[in-house]
Amino acid sequence: MTNRRLRVLIIGGGFGGLFCARRLGGTDVDVTVLDRAAGHLFQPLLYQCATGTLSIGQISRPLREQFAGHRNITTLLGEALELDADSRRVTARRPDETTFTVDYDVLVVAVGMQQSYFGNAHIAQWAPGMKTLDDALSIRQRLFTAFEIAETLPPGAERDSWLTFAVAGGGPTGVELAGQIREMATRTLSNEFHSIDPEDARVLLFDGGDRVLKSFAPDLAGKAASTLQRLGVELRLGVHVTDVNRHGVTVSPKAGGADQEYAARTVLWTAGVEAVPFARHLADVVGAASDRSGRIHVEPDLSVPGRPEIFVIGDLVGRDGLPGVAENAMQGGLHVAACIRRELEGRTRKPYRYRDLGSAAYISRGNALLQVGPIRVAGFPGWLAWGLLHIAFLTGVSNRISTVATWLATIARTNRRHHRAFMLGDSHTNTEQRYTWATCDDQPSRPQPGPVIEK
Structure with missing residues (x-):
């Protein structure tokens, strides 16, 4: 005993x-x-971090801070x-x-x-997912860098490929990302470039089903599709993305027929887990x-x-x-x-x-969906309900206050995104010496003897 x-x-x-x-x-x-990661991440708002609306600190909080008031809880990295x-x-x-x-x-x-890349692990190199803070920062870098590279290119196919963004997966994350990219191009960046017009950016959304947001009621999904199309998102339904490389995506129609290729230098993956x-x-x-x-x-x-x-x-x-x-x-x-x-x-x-x-999905400013049992709300009322729901579940009072303040500023200043900073990295850094999981994810090492932690 x-x-x-x-x-x-x-x-x-x-x-x-x-x-x-x-x-x-x-x-x-x-x-x-x-x-x-030793931190709690509010994944439902990860795409807003990726597209520059919210900062990392607004959607994450250290676990040690979360449990500071509980002496019986220990956090380990x-x-x-x-x-x-x-x-x-x-x-x-x-x-x-x-x-x-x-x-x-x-x-x-x-x-x-x-x-999940459905057995095609090589796709991850060209099409990051949306699960971690690292994913969000990688996507932010890719999105904004694409516009910067296009600015330096003459008109033509190469520039067009940098201004084409492909999203694989028509679930809530895919729909939210596609809508945000178009909103970013048509509002946030519209007057910031000289050689290109960001509004020319194409956003292609691929999904194997016959409609987006299959977990929502058909009428809500239809409203979402109409809103996306008004924004300028091009829906490509009934197809599977079968390959992604440096230059674009290859899709295969579910009904049969020849594969189709799309030149897109930025591809984002939300198709499975x-x-x-x-x-x-x-x-x-x-x-x-x-x-x-x-x-x-x-x-x-x-x-x-x-x-x-x-x-x-x-x-x-x-x-x-x-x-x-x-x-x-x-x-x-x-x-x-x-x-x-x-x-x-x-x-x-x-x-x-x-x-x-219930379920909720954000499409663009003033447009969101909320489905709770028989209650179905879309458009501006859905957007207000979506905001209240997400604020309620954010951890930490300061995170809630700063997020609300950011959203209000975004609304008041025509969709300004104050968290667009990104870094391309230091080519001189020795990646072998970084404290990162990346060096050991591909080839898991056998555990080495270490101390036993008992409480």
Whole structure:
């Protein structure tokens, strides 16, 4: 017998991990939050950071700051690599590629999903996804650099290719990105160049379905398509992007026929997601079933079959058609925290029940969609509802205030974007010496001996 407190290890500081840890704050358990960025990112507004409306600080917040008021919560920077389920131990990697281990009594896996290129990994080099702050900064650099390069070129095909932007995927992120790029070209940059007219920029949106925003009601999706077309976005539906290279994209019609090529020097990818490597490793170690994307099948209480001490929450849950949205992750985090607290009190767990709080998508200034059950709102009312919804879920009072102030300034000053700064990088920097995950993502190293962290 031991008098030590229950040790809860939460892997991932996204919505699920954040809400789970918050609910356990101040309770009689020791909580460790392990995250590869040590910060919480408000992913639904990532595209506004990529297109220069919001800053990094407005959509992210350090986890240490989040949990500063809870002495029972420890935050660690590291990427989960391996699980020893029998010993209840996780091996993690620091940014310098050394490793350490963390012991647990209860494990909560909230690692989310990563961008999927459907087996075409080489596409990632030319078409970044929209999942991390690094992705947003990379996209910001590519977008604004494209206009700068076009300014230096004579009229012709090469200039046109730099002024053509392709977005793969017609879900909320793809629609939001496409709309923002056109809005940026027609409003923000319209009077800033001399050799080019930014309004000439083409934005191509590709999707394999017969309409954009398939998760929304058909009438709302139709309104979204009409708004995009009024903005100047060119919809290419019923096609799959099958290749991307330095010069553009290749698409294949679903109905058959010849491939089509589009010259576009900036391509952005929002077409699919898949489980991160640790999630697939977890499924293998515990023998859990998973779907093609790597979502793990769980019990009604979100625990892994045969492993009641391991919970899976958020996008990674493969049960009952649960959606990969922030609300599901938040509710899952709160549910798992409730299960842990109930067991501490000697009570049994309850099954997880997801409450659909609706879906929202931003298209352009004054145009957004909101769908909550039978309630469907579009246009300006949808835009106001969208703004209120996102402000409510932003973490930190200062983030909410600064975001509202930025939006008001953007409205008042004809869509001015004050966070457009980007850097092309230093060619003399030795990338091997940077503290980055990039050098080890392609070839995972075997864990090296490291200290065990116990609480």
